[in-house]
Amino acid sequence: MMSLATVSTGDIIRQQIIYKCYAMADLWRSLVVIQLIAIFFSAIGSGGMSTYDDMFSLSITSFSNDAVFMFTVFWILVTSALITSKGYRYEDFSYVTTRLISQVSNGILLLITALVASLFTVMSNYVIYMVVYLFRDIEFYPGLASVGAPGELLLTFSAMTGYLLLASAAGYFFGVLIQISKYFIAIVPIMMFGPTMVRPLFIYEFGYDFYAQESSVFLFLVKTIGTALALYVCGVALMNRKEVREI
Amino acid sequence: MTVIECSHLEKRYRGGAGVKDADFTIQENTITGIVGRNGSGKTTLMKTIAGYLKQTGGEISVFGENPFNSLKVSANSMYLDEYTMFSNALTTKDILHHHSRFYPNWDAQLAQRLADYFSIPMKVGTDYLSKGQKNTFYGILGLAARCPLTIFDEPTTGMDASVRKDFYRALLKDYLAHPRTILISSHHLDEIDELIEDLLLIDGGRTVLHLPIEEVKEYAMAVSGPAIEVKNWSAQQDVIAHLEDQGSISTVIVKNHFTAAEKAAAGGLRFAPVSASDLCVYLTRRNIGGIDDVFSNSQHG
Structure with missing residues (x-):
């Protein structure tokens, strides 16, 4: 008899992650493309004001990587839902x-993805700064978060990672629900947006009060990572009995 | 050592069908052919053994464990059919490389040489392979991984005649050099009856026959002669099937366990051996009569 291979769970997890990094090449590529598009929009500038008098005119345009961040949140939401689909499973x-x-x-792969995406988003500030500096003939006043001190950057990075993990876990859980039953494609939006019939800004208010208004970074991370973990564990529990290649 | 043990295994889908009552054990280092008609439950059975599906009743044990969610079973078995999935971001060469990381017995040289021999393109994703090339490639994966349990579900779909022959020959050669347990299903028993040692016949989700292939070839006899004589003689026998009458000549398939004296009493009847593949057809006939009956009593008739 060919001797049976004894493998450790930890080693197979490691091998699967390495494999997934290769298999996800297209998804990584789409992140880069989406961020480049967002950087392009950001370099045009968002928001501004202008004023003038007899002697002068002043126009202020603000630049930020908010668009890059929003695009990235959307990207990770979709990507996380996508990797629960049959093809990847x-x-x-x-x-x-x-x-x-x-x-x-x-x-673990999604955690790595969130960290890398946060890093890219933080760094995109420098790219926007460089593009504006090179191609726009304007005087430049950097803000705190753009080319700030290491402490500021770390703060931005942590906050972004928190939001990205939250978005990723939400996408993953939604993806799992769809794998359980296609009806969830309709049920989830109804549950999410149903309450807005009564209070129009229900979700926005909850999200704003619970996460965005949190002034302590530590507590913010506890809240976001905690929620993400809870959603993810629910997803794992639901999927653990799911058959593969059933047809 | 027993590799697979099923007792009253049942796997029902919401629609019905699947496996209803599978009862068999498979010992290590054997090649077993799993044969049955379309929709008889071959694929369901094999996917349950591989741990893809969860049984709905009965018992199943592979390497001593329930295969569903068993790492031991996953690490030591491989299930391959034409729908086996690989990311298109990976080339066939990459896929070979990733297999070497997952399977400790992987023979990279063998995989490469077989791929060269069968002219499998190495720089494209599996979606760009033809149906035959894809199944040949999956066959190569199954051979080179040298898993203690390898399950091939219709491995030769889409292969041309010469590739088919070569593939079975490669399978036999590698099996002799590195004995392991192999399950192989096919619609064409004629093609694999030289290869397999045991035959497992499934019909309507039930295991009908599980015997060494040599015994299957001796299992039944076709007895033909004038209708009355055949009828009288076969009254005392285990009749498996009645064939269509050809004029006044009638033919029955009977179990080959009659005595020499009984055979002598048959007088003018003709005895002919029944091939394994014909026997499987007779054992799994759904109804009396055949395709001809569909056309009789209709406007065509």
Whole structure:
């Protein structure tokens, strides 16, 4: 008898993550493209004011990477939902895996993705700064967050990572629900936006009060990572009994 | 050592069908052919063994564990069919490389040499391969991974005749050099009856027959002669099937366990062996009569 291979869960998780990094090449590429588009829009400038008098005219245009960040949030939401789809799930089973290993490696992969995407977004500030500096004939006054001190950058990076993890876990959970039943495509939006019939800005207010208004970075991270973890664990639990290649 | 053990295994889908009652054990280092008609539950059975599907009843154990969510089973088995999925971001060469990371027995040299021999393009994703090339490529993966349990579900779909022959030959050669447990399903028993050691026949989700292929070839006899004589003689026998009468000559397929004396009593009847693949057809006939009956009693008739 060919001796049976004994493999450790940890090693297979590692092998699956390495594999997924290759298999996700298209998704990585789409992140770069989306950020470049957002950088282009950002370099045109967002918001501004102008005033003039007999002797002078003053126009202020502000530049920020807000657009890059919003695009990235949207990207990670969609990407996270996408990797729960049949194509990506079935592929794992073409190699060695179990449902748990498959999902834990997805989780770690999404964590890495969120960290990399945050880093890219923070760095995009410098790209926007450079583009504006080179191509726009204006006087430039950098703000705190753009080319700020390391402390400021770390703060921005942490906050972005928190939001991206939240968006990623929400996308992942939504993706899992759709895999369980296609009806969730309709149910989830109804549950999300149903309450807005009564209070128009319900979700916005909740999100704003609970996450955005949090003044302590530490508590903010506890809240976002905690929510993300809860959503992710629910997703894993739901998927752990799901069959593959059932047709 | 027992590799697969199923007792009253059942796997029902919401629609019905699937496996209803599979009862068999498969020992290590054997090649078993899984044969059955379309929709008889071959694929469902094999996917349940591979741990893709969860059984709805009965017991299943592979390497001593329930295969569903078992890392031991996943690491030591491989299920391959024409729908096996790989990311199109990976070239066939990349896929070979990733297999070497996952499977400790992987033989990279063998994989490369087989790929060269079968002229599999190495720089494209699997979507760009033809149906036959794709299945040949999956066959190469199954051979080179040398998993203790390898499951090929209709491996030769789309392959041309010469590739088919070469593939079975490669399978046999590698099996002899590195014995392991192989399950292989095919619609064409004629093609694999030289290759397999055991035959597992499934019909309507039930295991009908599980015997060494040599015994299957001896399992039944076709007895033909004048209708009355055939009828009288076969009254005492286990009749598997009645064939269509050809004029006054009638033919029955009977189990080959009659005594020499009984055979002698048959007088003028003709005895002919039944091939394994014909036997499978007779054992899994759904109804009396055949395709001809569909056309009789209709406007065509």
